[in-house]
Amino acid sequence: MKNNIHHSASDRRRFIKGFSFVLGSTAFGLPLLSLSSCQSGGKTDEQSTEEIQAAANSRKLGIALVGLGQYSTEQLAPALQETAHCYLAGIVTGTPSKAEEWKSKYSIPDKNIYNYETFDQIADNPDIDIVYIVLPNSMHAEYTIRAAKAKKHVICEKPMATTVADAQRMLDACRENNVKLAIGYRLHYEPFNKRVMELGQQQVYGKVQSIEAANSQDMTKDSPDVWRLDKELSGGGPLMDVGIYCVQGACYTLGKAPAAVTATFGEVTNQEYFNNGVEQSISWQMEFEDGVIATCRSSYAEEENLLSGKAENGWWKVDPVYAYEGKKGETSEGKMDFPDVYEQALQMDGQAQRFASNQESIVPGEMGLRDMKILEAIYASARSGGKRIMIL
Known part of the structure; x- marks a missing residue:
């Protein structure tokens, strides 16, 4: 994006x-x-x-x-x-x-x-x-x-x-x-998102109370004949593609996985693009064991790019947050000030150094498996009309 x-x-x-x-x-x-x-x-x-x-x-x-x-x-x-x-x-x-x-x-x-x-x-x-x-x-x-x-x-x-x-x-x-x-x-190597991890995990403003995450991309500007709109190739719609950033954002804000999710599909307003099992939009909540709720949404028919959090004594917001460049952030104390970085270069260098020294990546396959379990639970909830699904 x-x-x-x-x-x-x-x-x-x-x-x-x-x-x-x-x-x-x-x-x-x-x-x-x-x-x-x-x-x-x-x-x-x-x-x-x-x-x-x-x-x-x-x-x-x-x-x-x-x-x-x-x-x-x-x-x-x-x-x-x-x-x-x-x-x-x-x-x-x-x-x-x-x-x-x-x-x-x-x-x-x-x-x-x-x-x-x-x-x-x-x-x-x-x-x-x-x-x-x-x-x-x-x-x-x-x-x-x-x-x-x-x-x-x-x-x-x-x-x-x-x-x-x-x-x-x-x-x-x-x-x-x-x-x-x-x-x-890549965002685990990027300073705005790393700062969000610090604010949430280290409780800089006290205990986190809520998280909001949104990532949407308007796919209707392009041809419908793209692999991301083919469920057999993509496995799903915006949740699999850009919504996973919201799942990641909530998890790395708190440094943990959710205990349960609830979700609903949005209305399909463009049958030409969303007629093959790929959702147009989806909204979901992730419940964490300490009572924090992350409210998330993702769509292929609009544009959004947000990660924010509220804590006992302050707040933060980065918008855009998942894009490759141009991130902007602020907290209850003022502006976040970090330069743009070459995220992909930092990511691949970081991975290479870990591999060379026989260490596990900071974003290992186990994290990908964890996120797949969350994505499957979100889809299961949405298909059931919003049933609360526990993360196993």
């Missing part, structure tokens, strides 16, 4: 490079030395084993993007030109013309270019450490499992899958093959 507020690429690059340096300098408790400095003599003899290992861990990990749609083209590939700990090593596409275009634009060698039939051969490619799944939702499970069997770490775009059962299969496959699985929840 985009917005109309733009900031210069140079500003974003300066921030991401500075931020990555700080992140890289502290990720292992030691400065990340270049491999060349370890091999150049002189200082090498003075370095500890831990320092040399830290230097080895600073090798950029190779990422292969699976699916070269809009998000890969406009966000992930450009971000990978700015990352400090990973780089665009390969691609997987079913479109030969895209393969040629990306090969030329990003200097990708032929041996690192795959299609969906040759995908499993990625197991033999040492250039590729991470496979990033950027496919329609219904394909996430198949390609995550195939990547795991190829012994590659996986970043999977949200939602993790279209069913809880598939999400569990993905987790099991990664565990069985001793690889890491992370979900593309």
Whole structure:
């Protein structure tokens, strides 16, 4: 989802490079030395084993993007030109013309270019450490499992899958093959949303009393022949696509999952677009064990982008909050003031550093599974006409 507020690429690059340096300098408790400095003599003899290992861990990990749609083209590939700990090593596409275009634009060698039939051969490619799944939702499970069997770490775009059962299969496959699985929840690396986490989880203004979250995108401006409006490919409508940000927002505001949900579908006013099992809109409430209620809504026929919270002694609001750039926030004490950052670059760098040091991601597959359980409960409630559903 985009917005109309733009900031210069140079500003974003300066921030991401500075931020990555700080992140890289502290990720292992030691400065990340270049491999060349370890091999150049002189200082090498003075370095500890831990320092040399830290230097080895600073090798950029190779990422292969699976699916070269809009998000890969406009966000992930450009971000990978700015990352400090990973780089665009390969691609997987079913479109030969895209393969040629990306090969030329990003200097990708032929041996690192795959299609969906040759995908499993990625197991033999040492250039590729991470496979990033950027496919329609219904394909996430198949390609995550195939990547795991190829012994590659996986970043999977949200939602993790279209069913809880598939999400569990993905987790099991990664565990069985001793690889890491992370979900593309970029906002965990972004300062406005990180501040919301602090305000809620650390009770900066006292106990949180309520949360409001809304994320909607008007899909009726474009052709109805898009995969997001095909339930077989998407698994659902706005809840699966943009509403999941509201689920995430409420959960990371409090640092916990809800205990129960209630939900209702909105009226269908555009039969041309919403006639194949994909909801036009949905509203739901998430109940947390401490009595906090998160009131949420998502639609494919309007525009909204909000996350706010009220506490005993103050409040906060970020609007827009889920967009790639141009976030604006305020609290009961004044304006939130953070620069735009290259969220996708921070996310992929953060994932790469975790994988390189054999640590779990801060947004692991288990979080994706948790969210799939919440999404399934929301749909179950809406289909029942608003019945209260407990989260198991």
